[in-house]
Amino acid sequence: MGNPKQKWTPEEESALKAGIAKHGAGKWSAILKDPEFSSTLFSRSNVDLKDKWRNLRVIPTGRGCREKAVVTVKKANQTPKQDNKPMALTDVGENFDDMIVDAKPLAMSTGPLHVTAPNRSEAKLVFQLHC
């Protein structure tokens, strides 16, 4: 038949990034539920979104290994409860999209090795990637 593979369009990727930047990574259902994104991703499924996002973080076969990635996270939360989970990408927002453009690879791998500006409204998380 005529559609063995349906390649993703820039509009699809843009909508996906926008959805992640708004709701957060991992909330594919919420992104798909949004009428704005569903208008473009109406032909995509929650699994498709996750797959696309996963394959997107893949880097050109060890060719050009990134050393480190700087992620600027907003004030985050003032919740006193102990949260050890590195849920950084869930609340990054606009910075998330910029991070991808600036620091392409990386992702929600291990926690940050260094944290700067702990007293500011924004915290810079430096992820050290080993080659």
Add this chain to the structure above:
DNA sequence: ATAGGGTTACCA
């Protein structure tokens, strides 16, 4: 519903 794994198809 989300995350992870494995497989297939297309391109350089």
Add this chain to the structure above:
DNA sequence: TGGTAACCCTAT
């Protein structure tokens, strides 16, 4: 031949 992009299946 190698690598990237997309799709399906399974587990939690």
